[in-house]
Amino acid sequence: MTAPVTAAHVSMVTLGVADLARSRTFYEALGWRNTKASQPTVVFLQGNNIVLGLYGREPLAEDAEVSSEGSGFKAVSLAINLPSNADVDRVHAQAVAAGAANLKTPQNVFWGGYSGYFADPDGHMWEVAHNPFASLDDTGAMRLEVFE
Amino acid sequence: MTAPVTAAHVSMVTLGVADLARSRTFYEALGWRNTKASQPTVVFLQGNNIVLGLYGREPLAEDAEVSSEGSGFKAVSLAINLPSNADVDRVHAQAVAAGAANLKTPQNVFWGGYSGYFADPDGHMWEVAHNPFASLDDTGAMRLEVFE
Numbered sequence: 258m259t260a261p262v263t264a265a266h267v268s269m270v271t272l273g274v275a276d277l278a279r280s281r282t283f284y285e286a287l288g289w290r291n292t293k294a295s296q297p298t299v300v301f302l303q304g305n306n307i308v309l310g311l312y313g314r315e316p317l318a319e320d321a322e323v324s325s326e327g328s329g330f331k332a333v334s335l336a337i338n339l340p341s342n343a344d345v346d347r348v349h350a351q352a353v354a355a356g357a358a359n360l361k362t363p364q365n366v367f368w369g370g371y372s373g374y375f376a377d378p379d380g381h382m383w384e385v386a387h388n389p390f391a392s393l394d395d396t397g398a399m400r401l402e403v404f405e
Numbered sequence: 406m407t408a409p410v411t412a413a414h415v416s417m418v419t420l421g422v423a424d425l426a427r428s429r430t431f432y433e434a435l436g437w438r439n440t441k442a443s444q445p446t447v448v449f450l451q452g453n454n455i456v457l458g459l460y461g462r463e464p465l466a467e468d469a470e471v472s473s474e475g476s477g478f479k480a481v482s483l484a485i486n487l488p489s490n491a492d493v494d495r496v497h498a499q500a501v502a503a504g505a506a507n508l509k510t511p512q513n514v515f516w517g518g519y520s521g522y523f524a525d526p527d528g529h530m531w532e533v534a535h536n537p538f539a540s541l542d543d544t545g546a547m548r549l550e551v552f553e
Binding site for chain 2: 260261262263264266267269270271272273274287289290291292293294301302303304305307308314317318320321322323324325326328329330331332333334335336337338339340344348351352360361366372374379381382383384385386390391393395397398399400401402403404
């Protein structure tokens, strides 16, 4: 197959972390699968529609040639959309059981869906949601109606 | 189709931004398509394998029930993988022409690939890369060999 030659996809999300082994264990507990591309200094986990990269915070900054100085809110949320409210409860609980911080217990939210949040061991923020207005394909990717 | 009931996917990445219209214009210039799910206070852009959400930095923090205090390095990189080095050059240049900051001009990198970085108007960091060792499917998703 040939990948689309456009910027409009995300092949991989890389998270800068403090402890690669801890983060790998955490994400494996959520169903991400370790791959043969992983090395001692970097972990590549295969998900349904994307690869999750785990890398040291410092080398990630170095790779992008930016400063690693920074703290607090990252202004990024990664969403796991699921087919039902019960699935949201289950996956959110699974994350907390694996060591995530519970930022927001899943609940009905103003836009008509059901959503909770957790943070991974480095504070990276994930939303777990059921959105009754959005279609999901069989990889968990969201399909919305575009303007023609 | 039925979405997988597992945490191992990313349906949507939401970026907290300062100016929704500016960010929407920027990402549309990169090929992301606006959708009928967008509203005055939130933008949902359809990509090949994922939805990109744009939301105010403050309401994103409020939605997760966390503080919006934070600055500097976010320790998150979103990667656009492409089929060739020439594609990387073209998409990186397209982003810079659309107003991105050029963090790293695409170049051969130590792991054997070809990679550059840009930052969007709010400093969200994107890598544009060709990885000769990774397969991409026809949505731009990366497919690595998992451990059985």
